[in-house]
Amino acid sequence: MKRFLLIALSCMAFSAQAKPKKEKWIQLFNGKNLTNWTVKIHHHEVGDNFGNTFRAEDGMIKVRYDQYDQFNERYGHLYFNKPFSHYKLRLQYRFTGVWRKDAPDYTEKNSGVMFHSQDPNTMPKEQDWPISVEMQFLGILADGKPRPTGNMCSPGTDVVFQGKIDPRHCINSTSKTFENEQWITAELIVRGDSLVTHMINGETVLEYTQPQIGGGVANRYIPALKIDGKLLKSGFIALQSEGQEIDFRHIELLDLSKE
Incomplete structure (x- = not known):
């Protein structure tokens, strides 16, 4: 009887240890407004959300240009107000059908999320892109050619890819091409200045190291x-x-700094 009791207690202890910890995801977007976010748009001062470019509507953060008279290289970024080091970022995005034809050709069905970025408050009015690394999102174009998403682009930065610093501004992922107007789940796993992993709809599509x-x-x-x-x-x-x-919707972050 004593032996049976010891075995039962051991099993219970093992079961308690094996039970996974509940992940504590931080909701970066509250679904209602842009509280805790800061806008920086090229040609404008920090905090000037020109033309209501970024807006919170219908539980989403929307990028819109219906109040623009001309695009004029107004590349914009909406920053969460707290920096992070080791984390997993997860969000969903979808492209709509409207593209500003007075924007550069490469911007069609093109957007992304920047990370390891400089503080927007350190960006002069006329700085176009933040010094940062980008997880680039691309949608299919009218020609129907393959166009992977979840790529890496590097404004003012470099990364080590396949063992050496890669001179390309953008490195394509291995993802498939997705139709527009559908929600895509993007995940970004960042471990400080070491390994960075891009995932699209649950599949790893790109990895690199030493962002700098x-x-x-x-x-x-x-x-x-x-x-x-x-x-x-x-x-x-x-x-x-x-x-x-x-x-953009369901923007959440899992802090990995204590792992």
């Missing part, structure tokens, strides 16, 4: 901030607007 300051594309930044070769251990997260209307 370097490269080009970002312009008119404060020179003292661009220290090429400096590893990026943390930074801000921002949703992008660059001429294509897009919706």
